[in-house]
Amino acid sequence: MSGIYIHIPFCKEACHYCDFHFSTSVKKKRELVEMLCKEIFLRKEELxxxxxxxxxxxxxTxxxxxxxxxxxxFDTIYSNFTLAEEAEITLEANPDDLSREKLEMLMAxxxxxxxxxxxxxxxxxxxxxNxxxxxxxxxxxxxxxxxxxxxxxxxLIYGIPGMGEERWKKNIxxxxxxxxxxxxxxxxxVEPKTVLKKFIDKGIIKPVDDDASRLHFEILTRTLKDAGYIHYEFSNFGKPGYFSRNNTAYWMGKPYLGIGPSAHSFNGNKRKWNVSNNSLYIKSLEKGEIPSQEEVLSITDRYNEYVMTRLRTMWGIxxxxxxxxxxxQFFNYLLEQAKPLLTGNLLKLENEHYHVTEKGKFLSDGIAADLFLVNLEE
Incomplete structure (x- = not known):
């Protein structure tokens, strides 16, 4: 299984919390789309x-x-790849863009x-x-x-300053x-260099309350479980048959090709990422050059990524x-590191798989870090 991620780096407005790569100027949108298509053609052999x-x-957006x-x-994708008959094709959209005409266009x-x-x-x-x-x-x-x-x-976002328990319940x-x-x-x-960080530092907005975020998370998981949704990944809940196949592939370590400024790619052993600059991206591809860097993952890197991603899912390690x-060596290390987490009821062993417990769910990233292997000579 493989997939393509296409990054469209334009937004009408800059959300205060966002640290993704984007521009609020769409002057070069058509030009950039042409270069996206060129990148797809140049990199088609990578999948x-x-x-x-x-x-x-x-x-x-x-x-x-x-x-x-x-x-x-789509014409470029279809001319360079074979698409599975039941392929999942997802588009992120903002509510203000979804007119009837836009929805008809997207479906067509x-x-x-x-x-x-x-x-x-x-x-x-x-x-x-914002x-x-x-x-x-x-x-x-x-x-x-x-x-x-x-x-x-x-x-949906929870833990927003000023969002009390009742408003979060109403959102759900x-x-x-x-x-x-x-x-x-x-x-x-709160990411560095965002407007949200500046506003919090200046006292314009109250700091994010971790205890409130945890309470919101507990309300969320309990309510959606009672409503028949499966909590298949830390941040994702779906009815049977509606899990995101794209995101599930990421968590299961499947290869994907990232197209566009700042997009990342992965082939199982190597990770690549494109420059986070629209103008440099366009100029490079106009010359037939792919503006990317790459990293060959060590076995330790691959093990740590496996632990991190799988522990966030219902499938576990x-x-x-x-x-x-x-x-x-990695197997024995994992067993040893897991012992205090099992004793502390943060981790459980079921059918030869490690899963986070209900108690450990909100701490899953920290639990994964406890299982990471560092400073191994290879």
């Missing part, structure tokens, strides 16, 4: 032979693409899954985050999208009442797979 199972348009730009990208282009960046159904939260849409558009965009798409996911209830099959829910994090892929 293993076989059918593409997933295509994912991320950003930025991919819903800013025009029908002509979408067609250009071949998109079959929408990921809508709602973040909250309340105006005060949206304004704090989202381009309002609470009315948040709700109406989903209601309209359901007329065209069955496979819809929405993003509104989302559930919409009858959607998938939710991606994230704790608000397979002891058999660790032994087969990484050998006795």
């Amino acid at each position: 293993p032979a076989g059918e593409l199972q997933t295509i994912y348009f991320g950003g930025g 991919p819903s800013l693409l025009s029908s002509g730009e979408m067609k250009m990208i 282009a071949g998109i079959n899954r929408l990921s809508i960046g709602v973040q909250s159904f309340f105006e005060e939260d949206l304004q704090l985050m 989202r381009a849409h309002n609470e009315v558009e948040a709700l109406q965009s989903i209601q309209l999208a359901r007329e065209y798409f069955d496979n819809i996911s929405i993003d 209830r509104i989302a559930l009442d919409l009858g959607l099959p998938h939710f991606s829910c994230y704790a608000l994090t 397979s002891l058999k797979e660790v032994n087969e892929r990484f050998g006795d």
Whole structure:
């Protein structure tokens, strides 16, 4: 299984919490799309032979693409790859972009899954985050999208300063009442060099409360479980048959090709990433050069990534797979490091797989770090 990720680095506005690569100027959008297509052609041999199972348009805001730009990208993909008949083709969209005309265009282009960046159904939260849409558009965009798409996911953010327990519960209830099959829910994090970080430092916005975030997470997991959703990855909840195949492939270590400025690629042994600059990206590809750097992953890197990604999922860490892929030294190290976590009821062993417990779920990144192997001479 392999997939393509396409980064569309344009947004109408800069969200205060975002540290992804994007530009609020769309002057070079058409030119950049042409270079995306050129990069796809130049790098088509990097994916293993076989059918593409997933295509994912991320950003930025991919819903800013025009029908002509979408067609250009899809024509390039179809002429250079074979697409599986039941391939998952996801596009991230903002509520304010989802008019009836836009939805009809996306469906006609071949998109079959929408990921809508709602973040909250309340105006005060949206304004704090500087989202381009309002609470009315948040709700109406989903209601309209359901007329065209069955496979819809929405993003929600918890732990927002000023968001109390009751408002978070109302956010979840509104989302559930919409009858959607998938939710991606994230704790608000304060990244360096973001507007949010500056506002917190200046006292304009209250700091993020970790205890409140943990409480919101516990409410979320309990409520969605009771509603029949499967918590298949730390931040993701889906009805059976509606898990994100694109994201699941990442967590399971499948190869993917990242196209566009700042996009990352992975082939199992090597990671590549493109320059995070639109102008440099365009200039390089105009000369037929791919503006990327790469890193060959050591066996320790691969082991640590395996532990980190699998521990976040419901599938957990397979002891058999660790032994087969990484050998006795890593296997024995894992067993030893896991002992205090098992004793502390943060980790459990089921069917020869390590899983985080309910107690450990909100601490899964820290638990993974305890299992990492460092300073191994290879």
